[in-house]
Amino acid sequence: MENFSQKVLIVDDEKANRKILKELLQDEATIIFAKNGEQAVELARKHMPDLILLDVIMPDRSGFEVIEDIKNDKQTMNISVIFVTGLANSDDEERGFDLGGCDYIYKPFKANIVIARVMMHLELIKQRKMLNEIAHIDALTGISNRRKMDIVLTDELAANKRDKNKLAVALIDVDYFKPYNDNYGHGAGDAALKKIATSFREVLQRPRDFAARYGGEEFLIILPNSSIEGTELIISNIVQALADKEIKHEHSKASDLLTISIGAVLVGDEQATTPAEVLLQADKLLYQAKENGRNQLVINDFEI
Template identity: 70%
Template sequence: MGQLEQKILIVDDEKSNRQILKDLLQEEATIVFAKNGEQAIELAKKHVPDLMLLDVVMPDKSGFEVIEAIKNNPTTMQTSVIFITGLANSDDEERGFALGGCDYIYKPFKANIVIARVLMHLELIRQRKMLDEFAHFDPLTGIYNRRKLDLVIKDEISANKRDKKQLAIAFIDIDYFKQYNDNYGHGAGDMALKKVATTMKEALHRPRDFIARYGGEEFVIILPDSNLSGATQVFEQLLHAIRSKKIQHGFSDVASMLTVSIGAVIIDDTHTVSNEEVMLQADKLLYQAKHNGRNRLVIEQMS
């Protein structure tokens, strides 16, 4: 990750302080400014900065109130916060760290200290993100794994209810994959899993569309802001895309090539559901697709 790919939100009600920090840090990261607490919260949600330099004392909201809002929002909770203050007060420091702050910078600014501390935290953020990425990817297929799925599905269900949208969640299972492995070998099975995962990933075009390997030959797809008609079209295209790869499967009772079955559920904003309830319903619909002959989609609105 290049330095300028990282983003710093500087929050200070004094224009001169904002300018000093910009001059010191503009070559290290992309800089965004906020001049008060309310603006800081809104810009943090919009830009999702890696690091925030946050003034403690501001006229509308204190830095402590801002960090509470930042850390309680799923979108911004991972943002690292360095407090800016003109007073060295141990009680304030203790409170800031308890609220999730990672460091303090004191006014008047000393250039070398500001640069050293900010660069240290940007490097820690880079390393943390790299570790998160490794922890959330399936090494065989290169797509996200179940650990990442658990996080995303929770966030998307919450966002769906908040934004009053519809959300599609699907379970996908490769048909007769045990017979494929048993007859072609596990090496061929691994290659087939990679091809299926890549094909499904290529079929998803929007930034928030999400795919993960659930385990074995099972995958999960999440389509935010998707109604019954739109999701049906995407999943039918996905069935066709996998068939069109013509991965030979001479031991399938469905077709001469590898196919998948899909069970999908549509959730609207009126539902208050858990991850487990949604996955259970999608799994039931997947079982129905298999029972009905496989190589097909069963999709329903969640009741």
């Protein structure tokens, strides 16, 4: 995982408090400020900080009201919140934890306690993010796994309703992969799957283009804002990128080289559908590609 600075949003109505917290934490994280509750919610959405230090007593809205907004918003609900308060009151403290706060820092600030608490939470947040990333990556090929695919496909189908163009979903199967493994060994089979994933990486350049390992030798590609022609071009570039790797396959009936079959479906913006329906149609088109002799693309519009 790349190394980047974590972001902390400091929310406090008193300038002196914001200044002290900034001085204590500016070497550990990128600091953003909000001076009231309204600004806090707005800046949390805009900057997506890793951690929020949230003052409890503020003139416009209390920290307890602010955290409810943050925890009720799907976008910001996972941001960690530490309450900052002068009240050493256990009822208040309990309420803060009930509302989803993860810790308390008390005023007047004790420098080493503030730093230790914040650093501990930033470290936990960093580790949680890393685990989350690992949980979404296919260990063999390094591209996304099926779990991540489920999330992306659901999100992209929702986004597709807002786009003018279509969403392309392509299911890809390696031709004669069993005879490949049987004859060249599983090590060679794994290496071939890695090279296929590399071909996807070489060709897919737009930020939302997505590739995942779907199962054993099956892959899935999602191309938002696409068309039949655009999808055909991308797929032919992938096929070419794979052919350039010249993976010899003497036990294939489709070619001398390792090849892929592809079933692709284009979902229009007006077509409300589920990931399962889209995958089912892509799978039928993939089946046709195999029936037609493999090493080819069968592409069609999604049919209601």
